[in-house]
Amino acid sequence: MTDSIRISLGARSYDVLIGEGLIARAGELMAPYAKTRRVFIVTDQNVARLHRPALVASLEAAGLANWTVTLPAGESNKSFIGLEMLTRHLLQAGAERGDLVIAFGGGVIGDLAGLAAGLVKRGLDFVQMPTTLLAQVDSSVGGKTAIDTPEGKNLIGLFHQPRLVIADAAVLRTLPLREMRAGYAEIVKIGLINDAPFFQWCEANAADVLACDPPALAYAIRHAITAKAAIVAADEREQGVRALLNLGHTFAHALEAHAGYDGALLHGEAVAAGLALAFAYAAELQLCPRQDAERVNAHLESAGFVTDLRKLPGAPFVAERLAALMKQHKKAVAAAPTLILAHGIGRAFVQTQVDEIRLLAFLEERTQ
Numbered sequence: 079m080t081d082s083i084r085i086s087l088g089a090r091s092y093d094v095l096i097g098e099g100l101i102a103r104a105g106e107l108m109a110p111y112a113k114t115r116r117v118f119i120v121t122d123q124n125v126a127r128l129h130r131p132a133l134v135a136s137l138e139a140a141g142l143a144n145w146t147v148t149l150p151a152g153e154s155n156k157s158f159i160g161l162e163m164l165t166r167h168l169l170q171a172g173a174e175r176g177d178l179v180i181a182f183g184g185g186v187i188g189d190l191a192g193l194a195a196g197l198v199k200r201g202l203d204f205v206q207m208p209t210t211l212l213a214q215v216d217s218s219v220g221g222k223t224a225i226d227t228p229e230g231k232n233l234i235g236l237f238h239q240p241r242l243v244i245a246d247a248a249v250l251r252t253l254p255l256r257e258m259r260a261g262y263a264e265i266v267k268i269g270l271i272n273d274a275p276f277f278q279w280c281e282a283n284a285a286d287v288l289a290c291d292p293p294a295l296a297y298a299i300r301h302a303i304t305a306k307a308a309i310v311a312a313d314e315r316e317q318g319v320r321a322l323l324n325l326g327h328t329f330a331h332a333l334e335a336h337a338g339y340d341g342a343l344l345h346g347e348a349v350a351a352g353l354a355l356a357f358a359y360a361a362e363l364q365l366c367p368r369q370d371a372e373r374v375n376a377h378l379e380s381a382g383f384v385t386d387l388r389k390l391p392g393a394p395f396v397a398e399r400l401a402a403l404m405k406q407h408k409k410a411v412a413a414a415p416t417l418i419l420a421h422g423i424g425r426a427f428v429q430t431q432v433d434e435i436r437l438l439a440f441l442e443e444r445t446q
């Protein structure tokens with residue numbers, strides 16, 4: 079069965095198709111968007127090895143001429159060097175306006191290929207084919223594309239919406255457990271933002287989702303995408319409510335930049351630690367019940383995440399450096415960090431005018 083969720087953005091609207099075995103139908107599904115019948119697959123070495131043959135067979139069956147650009151895997155390729163390599167490959171392969179780019183991989187490939195598609199010849203159309211849980215439930219939907227720099231995460235980027243998203247849950251069977259867990263962080267985040275019953279569902283079903291149990295996984299993916307679709311439709315360019323999708327992310331992005339994008343700390347692992355920190359900090363400011371912060375932390379730990387910064391991959395973290403990175407975050411206003419915190423489970427809010435001295439003391443307490 080294939081589910082379809084509409085991302086309603088006027089002329090930029092598109093569908094997210096979710097189901098098992100969709101790679102075999104990818105050619106037929108994306109053919110209406112391939113005006114020149116020429117497509118460029120952008121992927122990484124792991125996904126190419128495991129899943130490219132099935133995609134190519136499906137494109138050929140639909141009569142789509144195709145070329146593949148295969149990049150090394152990992153966050154470190156979401157960089158200026160990775161972007162240069164990819165955009166120049168596309169130009170050298172003769173990509174033209176009217177050709178279609180396929181981002182076939184996790185969030186790294188989605189963000190990088192989406193950005194390259196937005197830049198080459200001032201904009202090519204692209205399709206997202208997310209192959210990690212994280213990319214299926216979050217990064218492939220909503221049109222944010224970016225690369226990282228030493229100054230911080232995702233600071234160079236564009237909004238460039240895909241024409242279609244094809245999420246084949248069957249490809250997740252080859253995904254390592256650590257990567258499944260990283261994606262689960264963005265699922266549980268949805269419950270913590272504005273959906274306490276869904277958080278409760280997560281508490282009861284996390285193990286089944288992580289074990290790729292088909293009904294639990296399908297429910298979690300559909301629920302997370304539906305929630306994200308509503309927020310993106312209400313606020314495509316993040317002028318308001320979309321910021322809530324970054325609950326805990328000001329902490330998370332600083333942890334990732336501090337760790338150095340070398341694969342030691344995965345984005346989803348940083349998000350889980352960031353969610354725990356956001357609740358702990360809100361509790362310390364007496365903006366959130368302490369029991370809620372403890373419940374969130376307990377759930378994340380029972381799902382296998384590390385929330386103690388002293389033990390998190392990438393440690394030791396230096397509080398002053400984390401605080402400086404948080405000021406550099408995209409959401410900073412007048413050089414002061416913006417935090418997405420919560421008044422309780424399912425009650426996220428945006429906090430500007432953060433007390434930097436108090437925040438630094440909080441970080442010092444957790445890093446020493």
Ligand code: NAD
Pocket residue numbers: 122123124125128151152153156183184185186187189209210211212213216217218219220221222223232249250251252253254257260261345346
């Ligand atoms: P990733 O793209 O690095 O993929 C993780 C690993 O899994 C890689 O080694 C990849 O080769 C491998 N892989 C991918 N699919 C596989 C499969 N089916 N089987 C086996 N291995 C597979 O990481 P990710 O967690 O998917 O994405 C993280 C990135 O997403 C971060 O850069 C983050 O900033 C970004 N992100 C963007 C948004 C957005 O809105 N644009 C939202 C959330 C996260």
Ligand code: GLY
Pocket residue numbers: 216217219220222320323324
């Ligand atoms: N992942 C945050 C957003 O899409 O807005």
